[in-house]
Amino acid sequence: MKISARNVFEGKIIDIGKGATTSHVFLDVKGLHFTAAITNEAVEELDLKVGGTASAVIKSSEVMIAVK
Structure with missing residues (x-):
């Protein structure tokens, strides 16, 4: 698969919280x-x-950070 996004991080699924x-x-x-x-x-489709x-x-397009 080719994708334009440059921030791709592979990892392990540690939990899936399923809602409605x-x-x-x-x-x-x-x-x-x-x-x-x-x-x-x-x-389900991605198994x-x-x-x-x-x-x-x-x-x-942006990342916001806030402090109190």
């Missing part, structure tokens, strides 16, 4: 944790399972 329509997929990438909210249908590998693909 949306799942939260938790990915461990060398000790950093990423969370993606995707449809339950996508979880995502805890312990499996997947990649976090990040394409964003």
